[in-house]
Amino acid sequence: MSAFPWLSLVVFAPLVAALVLLFVPAGSRSTTRVVAIASTLVSLLGSLRVALGFDPAGGVQFRERYPLIESLGIALDLGVDGWGVSLLLLTSIIIFAGAFATWTLQERDKEFYILLLALVCGVFGVFVSLDLFVFFLFYEIAVLPMYLLIGIWGSTKKVAEAGPFRFLFRLLDVGGKEYAAMKLTLMLLLGSAFILLGILGMVDAAGGGSFSMEALASADLPRGLQLWAFPALWLGFGTLAGVFPFHTWSPDGHASAPTAVSMLHAGVLMKLGAFGVMRVGMVLLPEGAAAWAGVVGVVAVVNVVYGALSAMRQSDLKYIIAYSSVSHMGVVMLGAATLTVDGWNGAVFQMFAHGLMTGLFFALVGLVYERAHDREIGNMGGFAKAMPAVAVFFTIAGLSSLGMPGLAGFVAELLVFLGAWGGPMPWWALAGILGAWITAVYVLRAVRAIFWGQGPPERYTHLHDPRGPEWVALVVLAGCLILFGVAPRLILDDIDVATGEHLAPVTAVAAEQVTP
């Protein structure tokens, strides 16, 4: 192992760039973009280096440790295992693509990139932190800039202008970007309050001397604590992961957010939640996880089916994709709830695959919206004639979404369903497959309504294929979807090793409970 602090490089490059941008004059568009993209490129190369240099034997690697508050046992303790590597890679791909996808942003672009880069630093930090306190810090950094990002640059589309409650909705600004931003921020922060509670409870029960995850994993936490701390963490992190019924911030938030923010939020941030549930909740609280797995699984099934049904009911393109994220995050939680090797591998791989896919989706939706200034799929049709490349990429993402073999989504869903079938509740797999079927319905319907048939209608005069830097995002994301669909073992092997390490205590507990 080299002593070079690769993880610090990946995590803090965006933050440094954000600080540099503070001193760049507001008018210089190209400088702003060069700095932002350079830093995301540094992070991308750094995480590639970490992924390539990752020893397949497993364990925590690229370790860096700097004490922060020794008296409280808080340290900046960075390191990755197989899960961390794959999600680190995902984040750097998405943000690299996202920086290109917002190339055409006009208004207050410097502030936008500053906030975006600060947020990315938080996301990277969560995936590599081995200290729960620092983990929580990074988590907060990842959540907070979202308020301004959506509030300032979000779209101002109004919904809910009709119905008996419209006066109330108008009063609360429902459907506006301010409403979406505030709802998202408050719900996620309430979630963090639960997370903080769970973390403090765990650390206290372990003696209070350390926030290190390793110390907590070996602390043998009392069963009573595990039984309430796990649901606290599940609800807290689960809010960000879009767990039913705490997902309601997500469609509003994703639909209102600007393109890069939607990409990052649906592509990566929701994974923070699922990652937190698995890495902190299940791994550190095996007894709690074993006791609550049934509930987690049933709620995940609701997520999958309800999210898919909701997506089918939408006519706004962004809401369709947003609800499909809710559905797909249900697949992740379903895999986690199975407490099987296949299930967990599938869950982590689904995070990866769904991140790429939904990132591609939102990038494309951004392109379509920018040209058509409309998101009602009922008004569209025949766009493929004017923008063939967009149609092709959209179809690729859609096929991955509904689980077409050869694309990354298939691998993930297959693993999760296998895990569910071999797990304690085989019927979960059937529900999951039902969700995948509904997904096929709404995705294909959306593709047809937008790109095929008569048209395009005459008022859409500015439809055209991507130009210049906009290509980068699409090619990178679609390429990765195909690459990891054809050769999933590129990262699945690393994920598998980490799953083995993390799952061992959980299965031991589950076995104990079966044979007392």
Add this chain to the structure above:
Amino acid sequence: MIPGIEALAVPLLVLAVALAVLVADLVVGEAGEAEAEHGPRRGVGALAAVGLLGALVATWWLPVGGEVLGGAFVLDPFALYMQRIMLLAGALGCLGSIDHVDRAFPGRQGEYFLLLLSSLLGMTVLAGARELVLLVVAFELMGIPLYALAALQKRQDAGVEGALKLYLTGAASSVVMLYGLSFLYGVTGTTSLPEIARGLAQGVDGGPLLALGLLLTLAGMGFKVGAVPFHMWVPDTYQGAPTPFVAFLSVGPKAAGFAAMVRLFVEGFGPLRDLWWPLILVLSVASMVLGSLMAIGQDHVKRLLAWSGISHIGLLLLAFGLASDQGLGLLLFYLAAYVPTNMGAFFVAQVVGRDGDDTLPAWQGLARRSPALGGVMLVFLLSLGGIPFAAGFWAKVLLFWAAWQAGMGAIVLLGASLAVLALFFYLRVARAMFIEGQGGQAPPVGLPTAAAILLCLLGVVGLGVWPRPFVDAAIAAAGALLGG
């Protein structure tokens, strides 16, 4: 020469600065009466601010542990820590007031800064007072100048109303407190707090009279710090008084009030913790809940900060009620974090509301008119809300941690939920600044105000990024009090 006089060094330094201001005002006042608006009187405030900063720096060379006046005043680590916080608040308050006083009260700089320094003198004495009579005298020395300062905007209805409320509740609370203290003296037979503690430890049974005395004293103190249900004066006074003075009022007397409460309840009546602790808890929860709920609907930023301040008082009371090394240490740290955060927010409010409009519409588009001011205010708001990498985060999270370890999980849950709620109204200000409104001309910021805001920002970010030495120092200061 009084033996041990060096224990009184900080109050004496403040007194010296006050006298210097008085003399300077007399001298330049003779010379510059005609041109009061732009004359040399402008330097009076700078003299006060620089003097207090100098005094603050000088505290690092003070010998700790001295006693004077027969043990009535002590310079222990706790007193020193509190005095530093007060000096910081005083220096920032003077610095941030210069522009406003020059503009709003030309020719009255001398009295403004002299009154502020007199109040500060009372606070610094209060930090080390271990004797009931000295405590009361210091309390009044702190309080009476504040009444006059609050009434400076005497031509405005809101100013008169706020000042009158402060005066009436302040005077009433002093009477209530005195009444309570007379019971305490009557039961214990001494005015020295260490002797009271010794007596109580030896089993002096006060009975109901002692409980009544404690209750009345607590009520009096509650008025001073603005805890629910003794908070009615806070929003009106904050709204009506000159903004930079409110910045000082929102932290200085609070710190002093807590210093007095720690002296009285922990050092003196510590053995009776079981008696007063539930009362503190009630005040704490009531302040947290009501402060947060009332802040939601406020469109007036100074009133919003007033209600949010009340909820912060609730948290401070929680730390106080823990009465452990860690709890008191976190009270001290919380105050240290609260001073630059809250003062900074009020200083920005002063710049934005310089035309007399402190409502949210006046804040619209601030981030575009002046990105620096908008960004700085955002930092202060996030610190008030307890967001990472700002001072307020550490204060809040360490406090919750200590409360958790003391077995108060329910209160931690309540506090954490309220913290989320609080973010709603802090973000409303952020929304006005960043999302709403259009660009335009940046509000003018004078050099002293800019310096004050910058110092506050440094404090907030510094404590947020590297809290460790301050936490350790605070816990050590609290430990020394409890151990000795």
